[in-house]
Amino acid sequence: MNEQPSVPRETLQQQAVAWHLRLTSAAADETVLAEFARWRRQGPEHEQAYRDVENLWQQLPQPLLADRQRRRELAAKRRRAAWARRGLGFAAAASVLLALMNGFYPDYLQHPLADYRTRIGEQTSITLADGSVAHLNTDTAMDVTISGNERRVLLLRGEAEFDVAHDTSKPFRVTAGGTTTEALGTRFVVRYDGQAGSVTLLQGKVRSSQPSAQGAHIDSVTLQPGQQISFSAEELGSVQTVELQNADAWRRGRLLMNFVPLKQVIAEINRYRRSQIRLLDDKLGEREVNIALDIREIDAWLAALQQTLPVKVVEAGPFVFLQSG
Incomplete structure (x- = not known):
């Protein structure tokens, strides 16, 4: 038989x-x-x-x-x-x-014709024609145009770190939504979810700008290393100071977050997983935590979470739920 x-x-x-x-x-x-x-x-x-x-x-x-x-x-x-x-x-x-x-598989349905893409959980590095390097994080799509007088990247979604080759004759600009960031021989990260995003300067100097709500003038902010600015379709946010080791920890396969609500941690982790984690307890989601985890070991982190917090992890196929233990 x-x-x-x-x-x-x-x-x-x-x-x-x-x-x-x-x-x-x-x-x-x-x-x-x-x-x-x-x-x-x-x-x-x-x-x-x-x-x-x-x-x-x-x-x-x-x-x-x-x-x-x-x-x-x-x-x-x-x-x-x-x-x-x-x-x-x-x-x-x-x-x-x-x-x-x-x-x-939402990443398979979005921007299928982009010049460069990563799927959920993937990361890659691309050397552009001018010698600049773009490091793409999870679920990222972008188009690149390099002409005789300009280098332009259109970040359609996701997150990328740009290590820009110096060339004063060709400005290097990254556009995400209505916000354009111009590099002056530098290293910076742009993140965009389709509606809002942020620019974080790691080294050098950048200028981020977008048309004002009335369209009468251009709002512009120049960042120094260790500074970050958020943006939406309507405006540029205020400049914030960030920890550089946390800002590009994903390049080293790590997630580092200090004194943030658990719901924010889960939202960040979900960027790297097809099987999304859901919180079943709003109060639990507001609890502040510190994390330092390997992106490739999220399941191990979930198991350890039950040992450090009053949390119960419930799994069913591709679904993972967190509830108060």
Whole structure:
């Protein structure tokens, strides 16, 4: 008798989560239910994986469950209005696939034609045609144009450190949103999430500018080493002093954060993970912590967190939840 090869536990958990999404998406017809039943009967480990997901779902706070129910009802209403019954199976599958892609692989859907990209969790260094070096952090996309009289980088999203080759005849400018930073032979970091960002100067001098809200003039700020300025679509923020060893710790594979709320730490860590960490306790999220962790050892940090804080880590497939212990 041939035995079925065992399925890795992580794969089973991911399959169980995917099934739970399908079954609670208001798109589960008889065909989907039959497929699920066959998957569940494949072995006790399949049954247990799905029960783990169901148990975790029961632990979620009511506001999250209520929001999920509202989205299910809205999705069902839209599908009934837009699709005929015959096309429901295909549309439901496409909807689930898109939801999974957007949830776990958002970087694949954004800026696919950028000159340079990194996926979630990836980092790389690019030597540009002028000799400057761009170090790209996780989930970053940028376009580069080097002409006879200008060097221009368009940071579409993410974070990059620029080590600029000196050339007085060709200004080096990085644009993120409406903010442009011009380097004067220097090393600096620009971060941008699509709406807001920051510029941190590590060495040399830079000038960041953007049109004023009224468009009547250009707002401009010159930074010194160890200074950072945040920006939004509307304005440049005030200049802040930062710890240089923390500002580019990611270049060394580290995250260093001092006296910051746990929710801020989790938001930073999530930039490097496809499986996002969620806080189930607002009060816990406000607790100030210090961290020094290896980006490649986030799971080990989560395990250690339970030993240092009253925190319980609950895992279900690709999902990780933190709640008060």
